[in-house]
Amino acid sequence: MGVMEIAKGMGITLSKLFQKPVTICYPEQPAQLKARFRGRHVLTRHPGTGLEKCIGCSLCAAACPAYAIYVEAAENDPKSPHSPGERYASVYEINMLRCIFCGMCEEACPTGAIVLGNEFELADYRYGDFVYGKEDMMVGTQGSKLQRREARTSGKPVVMGFEVSVREELEGVKYAPDRRVSDGESNRASNPANPESAGRKA
């Protein structure tokens, strides 16, 4: 290897020293995500009526190549239905450890109920806490289970480490851009049925 080559290589290194860095200081700075980034799922609701879009058909579970989804259906009470029509998902669970974030569930869903959102900070301590239930994914609930737990104990809002322009399919989802995100707590208050997962044994 000649001197020239070494000088050339050093030259490239030197020139980069004066450029603006492409890396960001995550988590102090928010990650900039593309709209189609596939993160933790969101179960959406019909805009007008607020009814759940999911009808508990299990087609997402059938399409999932990782067998990550489990659905149990039940019959709607016509007086206070969960979803339009006769059927709704009484249990809807996704095991985030199994999920490969391929988006097949979203593609299979006939009602556009399950949509891959953008949250990716899903780390947690116990196996059981990676199984996300219906309330953990229902639109309005933000943050991973751990994030929401921390927010609850610290009394501070859930902090999200990214910024994104939310795509249309994620009906009703707003990831607060300034990172002072509305927390999961307020949604929980409106939904007493939320199973408390923090204390659950793994």
Added chain:
Amino acid sequence: MKVTVDGRTIEVPTGTSAIDAVFAAGLDVPYFCSQPYLSPIGACRMCLVEAGSPRKGPDGTLILDEKTGQPKIFWFPKPQASCTLMASEGMVIVSQSASVKKAQAGMMEFTLINHPLDCPTCDKGGACELQDRAYEYGYGDSRFEFDRRHADKHYNLSENVVLDQERCIHCKRCVRYFEEVPGEEVLDFIERGSYTFIDSAEEGLPSNFSGNITDICPVGALLDNVSRFRGRNWEYDHTATVCTACSVGCSITVDARNGQLERIQGRENYQVNQTWLCDGGRFGHTWLRHERITTPMIREGGTRAGAWVPATWDEAIRLIRGKLGEISSKNIGLYSHADITLEEGLALERFAAQLGTDSVDHAPRYSSASTLVPPTLLEVSQADFVLVLGADVHEEAPVLALRLEEMLKGGLLPARYEHGTAIADLRMPERVVRQRHKLVVFSSKSNLLHGKAGLAAEISGASALHDLLAGSAAFADIFKSLEAAQKPIVILGAEVACLGRAVLQEAETLVQKYNAKLLVLPAASNSSGLSHLQLVPRGKGSSLQAMQVGAALVSRLEQVPADFAGFLMVHDTHLTEAATRADVFLPAVSSYEKRGTFINLEGRALTLRGAAIDAGESVDLMGVIGALGDALNLKPEIRGVRSAQREFQKRLNIDLSSLPDEGQIINWSGTSSAATFSAATSSVHSSVTTMWKPNMLRGKNVVPQQARELFVGGDD
């Protein structure tokens, strides 16, 4: 008869329909309204094919094509519904041409005009004939854009069947089913044209066989309400097994999800149940999931007053060892319900012999069994005269009632081809007049069969039998029919069979006199198999009725005699009345979870397979015997299904591990036990236990009080 289907010339028997000819040629035609066991009516028009046949001229010879010199084919001007078209000699059928495909796709488009296409919410989805055929034969699109017909969304036709009129495609299978199979006209079409809908004038579905319409409805219009929304069709674990709720032994598919039994569907067995089930067998499984106990339990403080506490098998065995150590093994009684498998029965028989105890019994059972070879169910449907004495067939062996209905219709069975049962057998007409004179029923209480018989009376089966033997003049007509009949059959129900040997002898004399066959309805599902094993008290042995033993194992019997004071081990799925008095509770598997063999009322061996149901630590009777063996330091001779089947191979020269799908009639004549059975038995047990769990069929006991009492009362 030679028929050419798409260039393939095949040989089919006369009377074959064009649709079966196409299937026989190995090709496919879509169809909705044909069903092998119903009359073909051509309602759906989905099975369109092109067909033509040669014609004879005035001189009686075939008209020849001038060019080829071959017989000229005269084509039908339009595609024909192949299910109602009889194949004829030399017929040419085209089922795969572009114009046929177009006709079928067009028909599919029509069928879907008013279909709501709500597959994601529909329980039929994934196993739906309409879905499959639309995918395979449809355009995948529709040119019709007007509003669909709307009906009120689903409502319950009965507790067990839910109807969604919007989904109906008017195939008329359900309507024909009720008229032709159970012979009860319950459903019908109302209104005309595209406004036609299915409904029932009555409240609910007054039939014991209503669930079958959920199997045959090709769409999701009629659905099983018990399994409603419990899982999608592809999520279930399907297990092909046999129903043990009664002695008919219908073939069923048990569908479980997440280790829980969710649904039972009928499975075809031409010999036994065709494809039908009774409602008890189909919907009556929910008792299993409620309050089931799946771990051994012992008493707190070791006394019977103590509360139940869950224990391990080791703890239970230790406790049993302590107690049984104080008792002579001859003083241990072994008692079981009569729905155990043949293998379990053998294990029980051998274990009793090992213990040296004479106190072994099973219930319910009659004190004596007939040694005559019973007729098969097919023979029942082909009979030309049937005399029913003291039986409530709809309760004791429900699907037998369907075979009797078939007998009244003339015993016409669909033909069988290599591709299976005929899809459309044109010999089966709609609305057949029933030959009621072929059925005579005597029983002390009126039942559903009375309404179908030419002659029926509310007199006790035994007294009728007595008078028949005495040649009473009042029965002159019956004697005439019996004499004239070629294949007469006498059916004895519980009311007569529980009266013991003497009455059975009378019945045997009667059938021998008229060269008839005798069908004694077994007391429980596997009674006819267990009667060939030594499972009745011998010598000084104590029956279930007495239970004069120091310690007893009671497997799935709901009661024990009030004065029994010994050590009681109860083996059951639930905390029954007997369990409240037990010292140890050992969890049992249900018949849906067992592997083994079961003998039905015709003596047919049928294979049970275990469904994927989570039964915790439950074991079958062989498992309990193994545990008792552990406690007593004995090694039971029969420890599993395999060793039992090896023993049966020796006794019967039959391999029970590889029975054909339809089962196999067993010839017991070579075995010695049949005769010993009748001799060794002295009395009918009095323990009230029936084949149905009390909470079967959603809290309703489907066995009438009458039949229950019969199992209690009566003596030799």
